[in-house]
Amino acid sequence: MARKLSAADAPLRLDNQICFAVYSAAHAFNRVYKPLLDRLGLTYPQYLVMLVLWERDDVPVKDIGEKLFLDSGTLTPLLKRLEAAHLVKRTRSSEDERQVLIALTSQGHALKDKARSVPQSVLAASDCSVSELVAMKDEIVALRDRLNAVIGE
Amino acid sequence: MARKLSAADAPLRLDNQICFAVYSAAHAFNRVYKPLLDRLGLTYPQYLVMLVLWERDDVPVKDIGEKLFLDSGTLTPLLKRLEAAHLVKRTRSSEDERQVLIALTSQGHALKDKARSVPQSVLAASDCSVSELVAMKDEIVALRDRLNAVIGE
DNA sequence: GCACATTCAATTGCGAACAATTAAATGTGA
DNA sequence: TCACATTTAATTGTTCGCAATTGAATGTGC
Numbered sequence: 001m002a003r004k005l006s007a008a009d010a011p012l013r014l015d016n017q018i019c020f021a022v023y024s025a026a027h028a029f030n031r032v033y034k035p036l037l038d039r040l041g042l043t044y045p046q047y048l049v050m051l052v053l054w055e056r057d058d059v060p061v062k063d064i065g066e067k068l069f070l071d072s073g074t075l076t077p078l079l080k081r082l083e084a085a086h087l088v089k090r091t092r093s094s095e096d097e098r099q100v101l102i103a104l105t106s107q108g109h110a111l112k113d114k115a116r117s118v119p120q121s122v123l124a125a126s127d128c129s130v131s132e133l134v135a136m137k138d139e140i141v142a143l144r145d146r147l148n149a150v151i152g153e
Numbered sequence: 154m155a156r157k158l159s160a161a162d163a164p165l166r167l168d169n170q171i172c173f174a175v176y177s178a179a180h181a182f183n184r185v186y187k188p189l190l191d192r193l194g195l196t197y198p199q200y201l202v203m204l205v206l207w208e209r210d211d212v213p214v215k216d217i218g219e220k221l222f223l224d225s226g227t228l229t230p231l232l233k234r235l236e237a238a239h240l241v242k243r244t245r246s247s248e249d250e251r252q253v254l255i256a257l258t259s260q261g262h263a264l265k266d267k268a269r270s271v272p273q274s275v276l277a278a279s280d281c282s283v284s285e286l287v288a289m290k291d292e293i294v295a296l297r298d299r300l301n302a303v304i305g306e
Numbered sequence: 307g308c309a310c311a312t313t314c315a316a317t318t319g320c321g322a323a324c325a326a327t328t329a330a331a332t333g334t335g336a
Numbered sequence: 337t338c339a340c341a342t343t344t345a346a347t348t349g350t351t352c353g354c355a356a357t358t359g360a361a362t363g364t365g366c
Contacts, residue, residue, distance in 0.1 A: 019179075044176075119169075143279060225315050249361075
């Protein structure tokens with residue numbers, strides 16, 4: 001028997017998947033960021049780590065992971081690359097030797113000024129008003145938090 | 154001089170980044186899908202490929218790539234893994250020997266029925282009405298398409 | 307027909323992302 | 337104190353994702 005388009009298949013259609021919308025939008029963002037971040041010598045996940053550090057410095061790996069929803073398997077090699085690029089320094093905490101504290105170098109601090117043009121370039125690429133983007137962001141964050149709540153059972 | 158919270162820093166604050174909202178939501182979706190897809194023996198990107206093939210079979214790699222915004226560097230090894238799992242078959246097109254056509258095996262077809270429960274499980278996890286999700290999806294797709302339009306210059 | 311560009315998939319190399327495990331440091335209860 | 341659990345990063349192995357290159361097949365302009 002021939003397979004035909006069926007209403008029963010609608011939930012499995014690619015264009016009906018919000019997850020694919022989110023997935024493909026994330027990749028689109030990545031491609032927009034790439035040329036901008038190349039000039040800073042950063043990848044997108046490295047940029048996210050730098051955003052965290054520009055807000056608060058000298059934090060354990062765990063804190064960065066909680067903010068970005070990433071684990072040490074991702075962060076350890078990434079932070080070593082940032083260290084190799086002389087943007088951060090990794091030092092064991094003296095109070096708790098299990099922790100590795102991540103601190104910006106002077107170059108890491110200085111990069112913040114170069115990064116200021118990035119958000120507005122992305123805003124321009126999105127061809128969208130700030131208020132619309134803020135509304136979308138809030139919706140997506142709310143959805144993400146509901147999903148994450150389910151993961152923790 | 155001490156660095157303090159400044160209005161000039163707002164565009165660089167992690168919580169103000171819609172790209173991070175999208176990025177972290179994509180990961181949250183991935184984590185929700187993981188246990189569901191494990192039962193099908195699929196990863197999330199593999200699931201996306203199967204969604205494409207369940208809609209239309211016997212398509213060149215390029216078509217799959219255009220629908221999913223992925224290139225051969227990602228798809229070739231992924232499709233080889235699907236072939237190793239006996240879900241698809243890869244054959245050179247006789248009309249154009251440059252193309253590799255991807256066709257579902259009987260097992261690949263059969264997996265569709267097992268996959269039908271996935272979307273509703275994710276819907277439940279999102280704790281959101283269908284109409285809200287559809288509205289969000291449309292907004293995100295529109296944003297994605299604007300971003301992709303900029304990438305093509 | 308023949309040089310040339312184009313198209314398509316495969317390959318290589320690098321950087322995430324994550325599960326699972328390991329090892330060291332710390333905390334806890336008896 | 338001492339056995340035990342917990343916390344924290346690092347490590348290992350697998351899979352994506354993409355840039356850049358390669359090589360074969362096809363299309364083109366002369």
